[in-house]
Amino acid sequence: MRRLLRRAAASAPASPLTPETATAELRITGLSHRWANGQTVLDDCNLVIPKPGLWMLVGCNGSGKSTLFRLIAGLIEPQSGSISTDHQSALVFQNPDHQLLLPSCSSDLLLGMDQGLGNSERRERIRLRLEELGLAGLERRPIHALSGGQKQRLAIAGALASEASLLLLDEPTALLDPDSQSSVLAAVQELCRRPEAPLTALWITHRLEELTCADGAAEMRAGRIGPWMSGIKLQRRLQHGSSDR
Numbered sequence: 001m002r003r004l005l006r007r008a009a010a011s012a013p014a015s016p017l018t019p020e021t022a023t024a025e026l027r028i029t030g031l032s033h034r035w036a037n038g039q040t041v042l043d044d045c046n047l048v049i050p051k052p053g054l055w056m057l058v059g060c061n062g063s064g065k066s067t068l069f070r071l072i073a074g075l076i077e078p079q080s081g082s083i084s085t086d087h088q089s090a091l092v093f094q095n096p097d098h099q100l101l102l103p104s105c106s107s108d109l110l111l112g113m114d115q116g117l118g119n120s121e122r123r124e125r126i127r128l129r130l131e132e133l134g135l136a137g138l139e140r141r142p143i144h145a146l147s148g149g150q151k152q153r154l155a156i157a158g159a160l161a162s163e164a165s166l167l168l169l170d171e172p173t174a175l176l177d178p179d180s181q182s183s184v185l186a187a188v189q190e191l192c193r194r195p196e197a198p199l200t201a202l203w204i205t206h207r208l209e210e211l212t213c214a215d216g217a218a219e220m221r222a223g224r225i226g227p228w229m230s231g232i233k234l235q236r237r238l239q240h241g242s243s244d245r
């Protein structure tokens with residue numbers, strides 16, 4: 001398996017992995033980020049995703065959640081600290097219309113696929129990706145004829161078409177009605193809990209009811225990440241206005 005290790009240029013060169021590092025799906029150590037205007041957005045963040053599953057982050061606007069995702073996805077280089085994972089990551093945004101670029105379901109999935117694959121292999125992968133997101137048989141469906149929930153599930157299928165196994169979902173249900181919200185959440189939950197090759201998903205939400213579906217949940221506050229706890233426990237804490245820190 002590939003292991004990606006991004007660390008700040010100023011820190012020591014990448015060393016052989018310790019056994020402890022090797023078992024985590026994602027390990028973030030001492031990660032800080034400051035914007036050019038001097039604002040510290042992430043302040044010595046530490047996070048370990050110990051196993052595949054659906055892991056949720058909550059935090060008020062501006063607490064640094066999306067910046068953290070951009071660092072994990074490699075869109076920004078760490079200024080200090082390190083990010084280590086075996087997985088290829090892919091981002092899924094709030095609005096699938098910003099992510100779906102081609103006119104039909106299959107053409108959109110093709111875009112993210114390894115261009116070296118043969119036609120039958122591509123067709124089979126498209127079929128599988130659609131099936132696992134509850135979109136079986138919609139290869140030729142124009143994207144404008146999908147519901148909001150179907151579009152978001154297609155965006156997730158697109159992320160997986162690139163062979164990503166670490167999904168970074170940034171408020172993927174914020175624009176959806178309750179039924180579509182449930183369909184997206186259930187689809188991701190199933191992918192994260194399937195017996196074979198379960199995915200690891202990190203999911204940002206402001207919808208506290210979603211926390212009950214998480215395998216673990218943590219709060220981001222002023223650029224720091226709190227400890228993992230059960231989604232129900234974090235939900236209760238936030239509803240009652242208390243916090244660990």
Ligand SMILES: Nc1ncnc2c1ncn2[C@@H]1O[C@H](COP(=O)(O)OP(=O)(O)OP(=O)(O)O)[C@@H](O)[C@H]1O
Binds near residue numbers: 035
């Ligand atoms: N490219 C940038 N340059 C300067 N500041 C930025 C940049 N991107 C984000 N910020 C600032 O960093 C802070 C954190 O932004 P971020 O988008 O990570 O927060 P968030 O927790 O995802 O918020 P929200 O819940 O509103 O999406 C904000 O104050 C934002 O204005």
